[in-house]
Amino acid sequence: MDALLTEALNVLRRTGLDALLILAGAAVLGGLVYGAVHRGLRALTRGLEGTLPLRGALLRRTRGPLRMLAPVACVYLALPAVRASFADTTQAVLDNGLQGLFVVGVAWALIAVLYAVEEAVSERYKTDVPDNLEARKIITQTRILRRIAATAIVVIAGGIVLMQYDPLRELGTGILASAGIVGIVVGVAAQRTLGDLIAGIQIALTQPIRVEDVVIVEGEFGWIEEITLTYVVVRVWDRRRIVLPITHFLEQPFQNWTRTSADLIGTVFLYLDYTVPVEELRDELRRIVEASAHWDGDVVGLQMTDASERTVTLRATASAKDASTLWSLRCEIRERLVAYIREHHPDALPALRTRLDGPGEGERPARGGDA
Structure with a gap:
């Protein structure tokens, strides 16, 4: 029995399968370690989601990237023990592949953390309450900054992964060395994108608009539904959506009804006859608003603003x-x-009056004897 086991091990060593089995075992071990740690953390934080929203969001959001990183890290740690079993080319492929997967996993985890922070902020600051100005301000800043940071992470991670491979590194060097007209074209094409990115950062800092702001733009009444790095979605009252470039809100005038507060004063115009009893209507207006559930108890008034x-x-x-x-x-x-x-x-409703006057004093009806 021992001889058979020894022979099997020798065969595995000659074919390199022993190294593959070791790496596979390391990957399985990494998965088991991740599972144990994750279950332990969930047990510790069970029932605390309401009081610690960030912790719960982190556990949910980072589940995928950590499940990927744990096996990759274990395989990378086990690789030196079996490196001699592989040819130089295979070793290079394994090194670059594992490093690339690790970079991708870290980038994924960082983006997941950004989403978890945004989720926790949204849970902490509610926008479905009457006085939500501060909440909309914070959520808008968080959402735009999350998109900017996620874009930067993707670009940096992509660059690091590509630089792991010599052919791609040489290709990038050749493109940079022979930029010429291509560089000019790329610069012109990227100008608008960079402008939109800068506009997004400016809106995040100065906040002319926020999520759920009430605006009138392009002649339409609606709410700011989504703000991205390149465009803004306005939800119109009839459920249509208007998509505008983000620079529109920095370059074109628009109305923001909730810039500093959500409360507003509205008007109703009535066109009536001169006989209308204004004071009586003023008293009736006050009775109407005092009985209404929509009035906030602040402003009410009735004025005659014009007469034709x-x-x-x-x-x-x-x-x-x-x-x-x-x-x-x-x-x-x-x-x-x-x-x-x-x-x-x-009688106070608008009416068209016509007055028919009799003959004037200087105009007498003709008599038969005067002819």
């Missing part, structure tokens, strides 16, 4: 906590004021 040859213009103003609530409040005011006028003062 046929009608007067009344402007009702009221405030609400945000744009959506204000829209509902304006519709409610308009409907109830019109109903009140129609029911109590129908």
